[in-house]
Amino acid sequence: MTLIVPFGGYSADYLRKRGYLSTTSVRKIYNCGGFGLEACFLLGVGYTRDKTTAIICLTIAVGFSGFAISGYNVNHLDVAPRYASILMGLSNGVGTLSGMICPIVTNAITKSKTVKGWEHVFLTAALIHFAGITFYGIFASGDKQHWADPPPDIIETMTPVKSGSYGAFPNEDLPDKPPLPPPSYRTTLQGSQPQFTTQTEMVQIEPTDTYMNGSIQDREP
Numbered sequence: 001m002t003l004i005v006p007f008g009g010y011s012a013d014y015l016r017k018r019g020y021l022s023t024t025s026v027r028k029i030y031n032c033g034g035f036g037l038e039a040c041f042l043l044g045v046g047y048t049r050d051k052t053t054a055i056i057c058l059t060i061a062v063g064f065s066g067f068a069i070s071g072y073n074v075n076h077l078d079v080a081p082r083y084a085s086i087l088m089g090l091s092n093g094v095g096t097l098s099g100m101i102c103p104i105v106t107n108a109i110t111k112s113k114t115v116k117g118w119e120h121v122f123l124t125a126a127l128i129h130f131a132g133i134t135f136y137g138i139f140a141s142g143d144k145q146h147w148a149d150p151p152p153d154i155i156e157t158m159t160p161v162k163s164g165s166y167g168a169f170p171n172e173d174l175p176d177k178p179p180l181p182p183p184s185y186r187t188t189l190q191g192s193q194p195q196f197t198t199q200t201e202m203v204q205i206e207p208t209d210t211y212m213n214g215s216i217q218d219r220e221p
Helices: 004-017 023-047 051-070 072-079 081-109 115-139 152-157
Strands: none
Touching (some): 004 023, 023 051, 023 072, 023 115
16 A cells, blocks of 8 residues: 555546546546455455465455545545535544444354355455445545535625735725835935944053052052
């Protein structure tokens, strides 16, 4: 999946931006193709008798499921951008519930600890995949739904942002600027000059003798 997920995302965006396929077609192809191939390789895991082949089939199956990330996982943003987080929470919540039920069902099927039991487990998983992609292929859409837009009464109450030549406000709404002061030789604007005060400063401090009290003038001749 480390390779499949980025490749699937870039290729899906490429097909959509170039206009080769519609958003609906891209979502259906990637979702149904990814999960469909995963289901096929899960059947291979269940009915093979070689350990190495089973590991390879399982690895490839999980890898192909990465294409589905460019299908259902981003489809919420297509149909309802305003409610994408809610839709993702609902759909992911149902998936989490199924993940909690699967171990219980698997334990019941493989209670006899036979190969036949595991065949039934992977066969059931593949059939669930096929049922899911069939439903998605029929009813999925990549178009924004009408119920995802704000109601008309809310749109009317929204305050439109003014636009002008500079940005958010037109020129007539801007406050009048005061005239600039004449420039001086020190700075560009006279108003920005600091106010200096002049006073006499000694270049060198008055000499003192640290070994005697008083100054040098207080010494005895």
